[in-house]
Amino acid sequence: MKLLGNVTENQRPLLWLLGTIVVLSFFPVFIKATYWLHISVIVGIYIILATGLNMLTGLTGLLSIGHAAFFGIGAYASALLAIKLNLSFWITLPIAGIFTGFAGLLLSLPCLRLKGVYLTITTIGFGQIIYTIFVEWREMTKGPMGLTGVPSPKIGNFVFGSQGVYFYLVLVFAALLVLIAWQIEHSVIGRGMKSVRDDEIAAEVSGVDSAFYKKFAFTFSAVYAGLAGSLYAHYFRFISPDSFGPDFSTMVLMMIIIGGLGSIPGSIIGAVIVAILPEALRDFKSYQMIIYGLMLVVCMIFLPKGLVSVFGNIYEKIKYKLNGTKMKSESTNINN
Amino acid sequence: MGSLQILIQQIIGGLAIGSMYALVALGCALIFSGMKVVNWAQGEFYMIGAFTALTAYVTWKWPFIFAFLFSVGVMFIVGTIVEKVTIDRVRESDHLTLLMITIGISIFAKQVAILIWSPIGAVFPTIFGDVPFQIWGVYIVPQNIYVMLIGIVLMIILYVFLFRTKMGMAMRAVSQSREIAGIMGVNTKKMDMLTFGIGICLAAAAGIIMAPLTYIEPMMGVTVGIKGFVAAVIGGFGNLFGAVLGGIIIGIIETTSAFFISSGYKDAVVFSILIVVLVFKPQGLLAFSKGKKN
Numbered sequence: 001m002k003l004l005g006n007v008t009e010n011q012r013p014l015l016w017l018l019g020t021i022v023v024l025s026f027f028p029v030f031i032k033a034t035y036w037l038h039i040s041v042i043v044g045i046y047i048i049l050a051t052g053l054n055m056l057t058g059l060t061g062l063l064s065i066g067h068a069a070f071f072g073i074g075a076y077a078s079a080l081l082a083i084k085l086n087l088s089f090w091i092t093l094p095i096a097g098i099f100t101g102f103a104g105l106l107l108s109l110p111c112l113r114l115k116g117v118y119l120t121i122t123t124i125g126f127g128q129i130i131y132t133i134f135v136e137w138r139e140m141t142k143g144p145m146g147l148t149g150v151p152s153p154k155i156g157n158f159v160f161g162s163q164g165v166y167f168y169l170v171l172v173f174a175a176l177l178v179l180i181a182w183q184i185e186h187s188v189i190g191r192g193m194k195s196v197r198d199d200e201i202a203a204e205v206s207g208v209d210s211a212f213y214k215k216f217a218f219t220f221s222a223v224y225a226g227l228a229g230s231l232y233a234h235y236f237r238f239i240s241p242d243s244f245g246p247d248f249s250t251m252v253l254m255m256i257i258i259g260g261l262g263s264i265p266g267s268i269i270g271a272v273i274v275a276i277l278p279e280a281l282r283d284f285k286s287y288q289m290i291i292y293g294l295m296l297v298v299c300m301i302f303l304p305k306g307l308v309s310v311f312g313n314i315y316e317k318i319k320y321k322l323n324g325t326k327m328k329s330e331s332t333n334i335n336n
Numbered sequence: 337m338g339s340l341q342i343l344i345q346q347i348i349g350g351l352a353i354g355s356m357y358a359l360v361a362l363g364c365a366l367i368f369s370g371m372k373v374v375n376w377a378q379g380e381f382y383m384i385g386a387f388t389a390l391t392a393y394v395t396w397k398w399p400f401i402f403a404f405l406f407s408v409g410v411m412f413i414v415g416t417i418v419e420k421v422t423i424d425r426v427r428e429s430d431h432l433t434l435l436m437i438t439i440g441i442s443i444f445a446k447q448v449a450i451l452i453w454s455p456i457g458a459v460f461p462t463i464f465g466d467v468p469f470q471i472w473g474v475y476i477v478p479q480n481i482y483v484m485l486i487g488i489v490l491m492i493i494l495y496v497f498l499f500r501t502k503m504g505m506a507m508r509a510v511s512q513s514r515e516i517a518g519i520m521g522v523n524t525k526k527m528d529m530l531t532f533g534i535g536i537c538l539a540a541a542a543g544i545i546m547a548p549l550t551y552i553e554p555m556m557g558v559t560v561g562i563k564g565f566v567a568a569v570i571g572g573f574g575n576l577f578g579a580v581l582g583g584i585i586i587g588i589i590e591t592t593s594a595f596f597i598s599s600g601y602k603d604a605v606v607f608s609i610l611i612v613v614l615v616f617k618p619q620g621l622l623a624f625s626k627g628k629k630n
Contacts, residue, residue, distance in 0.1 A: 063432065110615045117374065118614055121569045124562060125607035132604040246558055250376070250439050257436045286451055293444030297437050301425050304433040 021175050025168065037163035039279055041235055044170035045228050046271035050255040051181045051264060052224025057253070058262035059185060060217035061197030062111065063120045066127030067252045070222045072134055072244030074100045074229025076141060079150045079239055089153030089160075089234050096230040097223045104222020108215045127249050134241035146240025150233050166235055173231060177224060182264055184220070193217055197262075258299060260306025269307050341473045346591045352480035352549075354587020355487030356542045360564030361571070361579035362494065363538035368573055369511040370531035372431060373423060376438040378539045379561020380445035383554060385411050385540025386547040387453050390460055400463050404544050408537050415536035416529040424528065442561070449554040457553025464548070479549055486545050490538070491580060497534075498576070507531055539564070559603070566606075570613055572620030581621060586610075 027040065053067050078096040081087045087095075107126050111119050134141050141147065153160040153169065160166050184190050195203035196210045204210055233239050251274060259270025277295065281288045303309060360378055367375045385407050392403035422437050464482040468475040498504035509517040510527045518524045542564075543557075550556070567586045571578025586606055593605040613621070 110611055113618045117569055117573050118618055121566055122611050122614055125610050128607045129604045136600040289447040290444055293440050296440035297422055300433050300437045304429040
């Protein structure tokens with residue numbers, strides 16, 4: 001890692017991130033097909049969602065299968081504010097995030113008392129309650145018909161209307177949010193969350209306030225889902241309850257597990273795979289989703305630790321081959 | 337007609353739906369206690385069971401009882417094969433991996449059903465009659481009574497199998513301690529296949545007896561599967577009697593709230609009550625009878 005020799009451990013992800021943004025920002029220049037730009041916008045939104053859920057399920061060990069509810073709350077809050085109050089995207093987005101954060105905090109309160117499947121069932125129940133409200137509160141949400149005419153974001157006269165332009169917006173948000181999640185994972189809070197996951201009693205004994213970390217994890221991942229929902233609503237400009245049902249909750253969970261639980265790169269890989277795989281299988285027509293389900297099962301059987309474990313192993317091997325001797329000397333230095 | 341009669345009618349309807357949920361939940365609880373797997377595909381097997389019976393009953397014109405047995409038998413075989421090729425290979429993984437595998441199975445199963453039976457769905461003809469008869473001012477639909485009776489019969493068969501036969505004892509032994517059961521000469525792999533097969537059979541049976549009361553379509557399993565899982569959990573996960581109790585409670589809450597509050601919001605009511613119950617009894621309703629905390 002001579003290239004990054006002068007950079008401290010904390011600044012490294014920032015550089016990676018800037019590099020990724022720079023590389024990815026050329027994407028719309030080369031790829032003109034709106035179809036693939038559309039897919040990459042969705043990938044960006046999924047990355048935000050998966051990163052958020054990863055903080056809750058991967059780092060804190062609280063399995064949630066109701067994440068579509070937060071995504072939906074964010075989307076509906078944002079869309080309703082924009083339609084009914086004519087607020088601009090730059091106001092609806094943070095409000096949607098804060099509002100969803102409160103919903104997450106609210107859900108965390110009963111969850112503090114619960115463990116394992118009981119906690120999971122509460123998140124599933126929450127998902128169902130919110131889904132039912134989306135369908136039934138017709139005066140507000142227009143029920144199964146959905147909300148139409150959500151305005152596109154704009155700055156002055158510049159409208160983020162086309163896929164190519166929206167791509168940059170999502171890219172910036174996704175990169176920023178991933179960076180924040182990364183920093184939190186490697187901070188005191190992240191270590192606190194991991195300690196709650198690994199052994200809650202031991203963590204409590206060591207003075208870790210597990211209730212705080214659980215509340216924080218729920219709120220944090222809800223805010224992420226809310227922001228993703230807001231971006232989703234202003235991109236599609238149409239939302240209906242179908243997008244926020246139990247199937248979507250399992251899909252978000254799928255992203256973080258396929259990628260690798262508890263790892264931010266894993267969440268990103270998982271989000272990319274879950275978004276792109278159905279499109280790549282489009283040639284199989286009606287067998288598309290069958291193969292998708294099969295691949296999921298096969299992937300879990302052969303890679304129970306997620307795809308990131310494969311990349312991780314390769315990376316470790318290359319690193320070892322490149323500077324195997326150097327690593328040895330470094331470690332002796334530390335010991336001395 | 338007084339409101340008491342209406343309430344009784346709703347409760348009878350709730351008992352019918354509840355015994356269906358109880359069967360799905362029993363399957364869930366059986367699989368969880370025996371194999372430590374949360375089976376997310378339970379609802380899909382409920383749906384495929386109903387469709388298989390529909391094919392046998394309507395297309396091939398078999399008598400209902402044969403269609404029922406055929407479908408349950410097919411689902412048993414499917415269940416054992418699914419267990420053998422998927423879960424058995426990753427026995428040692430954590431429960432999230434196993435959950436993910438069952439989610440994959442549920443996606444697969446839904447799409448296969450769409451391919452075979454079309455996404456539109458079908459109407460299952462009435463078997464037990466849907467003309468209500470009246471007793472003391474209460475209108476009762478015969479179907480509801482039959483659903484309840486078949487549910488009870490199946491539960492009794494399961495009880496006898498689990499608590500009165502050697503194989504059932506072996507299954508319970510595996511659920512208590514896999515290692516010790518293995519040492520004592522129980523073939524744990526075979527028991528896993530059997531457990532999964534029976535768990536899925538129960539879901540399929542619930543699907544078949546419920547099919548004449550509802551319209552059947554490939555997506556119908558999603559909510560039923562979730563509610564079956566919920567029923568299994570509120571009774572105290574892994575506790576078979578709790579699963580039956582949980583199923584019946586959910587059925588009754590669902591029909592009464594549909595009538596007295598709103599049919600659209602019934603799911604929200606069911607799950608709100610569930611969350612409140614869990615806050616006050618975090619280990620499930622029958623947790624006290626288990627003696628140890630998990």
